[in-house]
Structures are given as structure tokens and as C-alpha cells.
Amino acid sequence: MSQGYKLGDLTLGEGMPKVCAPLTGTTVKELLDECELVRNSEADLAEWRVDFFEHALDTKKVLEALAKLRQELRCMPLIFSFRTAEEGGEKNITVRQYIELNKQVAQSGAVQLIDIELFRGEDTVKELVATAKEQQVLTIISNHDFTQTPETSEIMSRVEKMLDLGGDIPKVAVMPVKEEDVLTVLQANLQLKKSYPSRKMIMIAMGSLGIVTRMSGEIFGSVLTFAAVKHASAPGQVTANEMKKVLKIVHNAQ
Numbered sequence: 416m417s418q419g420y421k422l423g424d425l426t427l428g429e430g431m432p433k434v435c436a437p438l439t440g441t442t443v444k445e446l447l448d449e450c451e452l453v454r455n456s457e458a459d460l461a462e463w464r465v466d467f468f469e470h471a472l473d474t475k476k477v478l479e480a481l482a483k484l485r486q487e488l489r490c491m492p493l494i495f496s497f498r499t500a501e502e503g504g505e506k507n508i509t510v511r512q513y514i515e516l517n518k519q520v521a522q523s524g525a526v527q528l529i530d531i532e533l534f535r536g537e538d539t540v541k542e543l544v545a546t547a548k549e550q551q552v553l554t555i556i557s558n559h560d561f562t563q564t565p566e567t568s569e570i571m572s573r574v575e576k577m578l579d580l581g582g583d584i585p586k587v588a589v590m591p592v593k594e595e596d597v598l599t600v601l602q603a604n605l606q607l608k609k610s611y612p613s614r615k616m617i618m619i620a621m622g623s624l625g626i627v628t629r630m631s632g633e634i635f636g637s638v639l640t641f642a643a644v645k646h647a648s649a650p651g652q653v654t655a656n657e658m659k660k661v662l663k664i665v666h667n668a669q
């Protein structure tokens with residue numbers, strides 16, 4: 416899809432990378448307050464990091480909260496992400512529960528994208544991609560490593576697997592422990608952009624060393640960047656308003 420993905424007024428994958436603000440509240444009240452802050456910020460879309468929610472393992476309560484968030488966000492696009500403890504998230508979840516929760520959310524009509532972790536298993540990914548496609552929900556197939564940065568070839572092969580499994584937007588977020596790791600991430604991003612020019616992806620080096628990767632997506636081929644409004648959901652996020660300024664500077668220099 417070389418033109419990008421149309422999400423209401425914005426097109427993901429065209430022009431400047433889009434700024435996504437995570438919602439990390441533990442209660443419905445906190446989440447609704449965050450939605451209002453996000454709406455009034457420079458963020459283009461929101462991500463509900465549902466693993467922070469106190470009732471994240473109760474699908475009925477998640478769906479009830481989601482309906483409220485949808486209303487409060489008005490027309491702002493929303494990504495639904497349950498980040499598992501295995502990948503740096505807040506809670507453990509069984510594969511069965513993970514599938515059930517994501518399926519019901521995809522069918523709710525309240526979200527535009529769901530995040531599916533590659534390492535929950537091929538069958539899980541395929542099943543959820545199929546459900547999402549039926550509902551015209553976009554899929555981000557993700558992988559996170561909070562301790563290290565794999566080699567360029569390993570990052571590329573993970574992304575290729577994500578594409579093979581039918582995901583719309585591959586996403587890799589890793590932790591650099593030395594400056595060279597940041598170059599590894601940028602190298603993987605650039606090579607993937609050249610090998611798959613029509614595909615959209617998200618590539619992040621986290622932490623203080625990785626900051627440049629969050630800001631240079633327009634050059635190396637990362638279409639979305641996460642930036643905080645109230646609380647960061649991962650190390651290295653700056654605020655959405657600061658991020659938008661930097662993205663504009665990079666854009667205007669092109």
C-alpha cells in the first residue's frame with residue numbers, strides 16, 4: 416500500500432510520521448482524563464496500553480471502558496495494544512485470553528488498529544489477522560526487546576516474518592546498549608524501506624541512546640512514533656508536543 420493507510424483525516428505512511436500518544440491509566444477515570452489531554456495535544460492518534468488497566472484481564476470490563484474511551488477521543492484513531500509481560504508489558508495473559516480479548520476488541524468497531532505480538536505464535540497471529548481483516552481493522556505486528564538490540568539481519572528477518580503472516584504494519588522496538596546499536600536499527604529500517612518500498616513500518620530504538628530513531632522516521636522509513644502526553648509507556652519517549660515540533664523541522668528540511 417504505497418499511498419498509506421487512511422484513518423479519518425490522517426493518512427498513516429504519507430508525509431510526516433504520525434505521533435501516537437499512549438493511554439496508560441489504570442482506572443476508567445484516569446483513562447478518560449488522559450483522552451482529553453491527548454485530544455488537546457499535538458498527537459495524531461492514541462494507543463490504549465490496556466495492560467496498564469486494572470481490569471485488563473476482564474474482557475467485558477475492557478469493552479465497556481473501550482466504548483467510553485472511543486466517545487471521549489471523538490474521531491481520533493485508536494490502537495489497541497495488550498503488551499504482554501514477556502515483551503515488557505504490565506501483565507501476564509494466556510494465549511487463549513489474548514486471542515479472545517483481541518478478537519472481541521477488533522469486532523467492537525471502536526478501534527482502527529490492533530497490535531499483535533509476533534512471538535505469541537504464528538497461529539495466534541494468523542487467527543487475529545484474519546479477524547481484523549474481516550472487520551477492516553489494521554494490524555500492527557510487533558516485537559519488543561527491552562534488554563538488547565538484535566543484529567540487522569535478525570531485525571529484518573523478524574519484519575519479513577510479520578509481512579509473511581499478513582500483517583499491515585510491522586513494528587520493532589529494541590533497546591540499544593551502545594551507540595552502534597542505534598545504527599543497527601537505522602540500518603535495518605533503511606534496508607527494509609529499500610527492499611519493500613510500498614510497505615509501511617515502525618522501527619524504534621528505545622532509551623536515551625535511541626532518541627534519534629524516534630525523530631528520523633521520515634528519512635529512514637518509520638511511519639509512526641510514540642510520544643507521551645501524561646506518562647511515557649516506554650523509555651525514551653518525549654512529549655507529543657515536543658515531538659511534533661521536531662518532526663516538522665525534519666519535514667521542512669526535506
Ligand SMILES: O=C1C[C@@](O)(C(=O)O)C[C@@H](O)[C@@H]1O
Pocket residue numbers: 437462464496498530557559586588619621641642648649650652
Ligand atoms: O510498541 C510500542 C512502542 C513503545 O514501546 C515505545 O518504545 O515507544 C511504546 C509502546 O506503548 C508501544 O506499544
